[in-house]
Amino acid sequence: MSALKDILAEAKIISFDFDGTLVDSYTYMKDVIELMLLHMGTPPNMLQLVSEPAYQEWLELEKANAMNYANFALLLIEAARRNGLVLPSPPPDFNALLLEARIQATRPYPCAVQLLKILKAEGKIIVSVSGDDGIPGFKEKRIEASGLARFFNKVIVIPSGLLSRIEALLEIAKEYGVEPSDVLHIDDRREVVLQIMQAGFNAILVRSGMYAEARSIHEVPEVDSLCSILEVLSGNRFSEKF
CATH class of the missing domain: 1.10.40 (Ribonucleotide Reductase Protein R1; domain 1)
Incomplete structure (x- = not known):
């Protein structure tokens, strides 16, 4: 976990995917x-x-x-x-x-709120970068209704076929005057995490939801849940029901 702690400590901007990463929008x-x-x-x-x-x-x-x-x-x-x-x-x-x-039918995952709070308290810039739902305004309204929007310095919802996640993260890095290596993205899709790492950003995979059993990729840092990240930051253990 020491490598994960270093990645979190060095990140100036932390980006979160929404569905399947911060919230369970699949179970129901x-x-x-x-x-x-x-x-x-x-x-x-x-x-x-x-x-x-x-x-x-x-x-x-x-x-x-x-x-x-x-x-x-x-x-x-x-x-x-x-x-x-x-x-x-x-x-x-x-x-x-x-x-x-x-x-x-959407619920924040255990430790999501606590994790965002502690990152905010540490002075991290927190952003949300995720794909849209195909209906204009849907994702933004769901993010707002989740109660998590208050933690984000910026929310980017990517319309299908236009801006990529990598392009969005590059724009964020440029806006805040940091290098890609200062940006950490957290996602539940292995292929997204790998692509983002290959573009020069840091990334963490959260094994949650429908992708929990997917094949591991050796190069990708993985955690079982958001609670695992919170434990690294706080030094305390948290229940998945927390």
């Missing part, structure tokens, strides 16, 4: 899917039949970093169609309800 997605299916008119007796394949398709898209929530209604309609159910077009309030459902 089955509930979100079922709620939205009911809202679109799925008969309760067919809910499980439709929600299970819809959930599996959503999961595969998320794992591939290809989920666009602008197409969420279409995902549900197609899952229903494949099981012999024709759903109508989504109602006008579909996206508003989807946003509220995702907000309610």
Whole structure:
């Protein structure tokens, strides 16, 4: 853990991914899917039949970093169609309800708040760099609703196909007048962490959520949870339920 402690101590800017890193926005997605299916008119007796394949398709898209929530209604309609159910077009309030459902189904991981507090107290510049949800404003509203936005000096939500995480981190480094080696990014996706390290930044992988069992990459520093990082900083042990 001494190497991890050095990385944290030397970082002037610490960047966090949002979904799957600071917050659990995946565990309750089955509930979100079922709620939205009911809202679109799925008969309760067919809910499980439709929600299970819809959930599996959503999961595969998320794992591939290809989920666009602008197409969420279409995902549900197609899952229903494949099981012999024709759903109508989504109602006008579909996206508003989807946003509220995702907000309610998102929980900060154990130690997230405590970790951000201690980093802030140490004078670190804390930023959030993450991809968008495919619907303008969704991610920003979810970050605000999470209660974590108050810790960030800057929030960057990257529209799909435009700015990359590396480009965003380079802009942040330039804005604050530091070198890439002074920037630490924390993420739950191994391929993202590796790319960021190869670009000259420091990075830490948090093994959480749907990527916890993915193959390790030798070059990538890994921790089991945010609590592990907090323990390095504070010298105290914390429960995963903390």
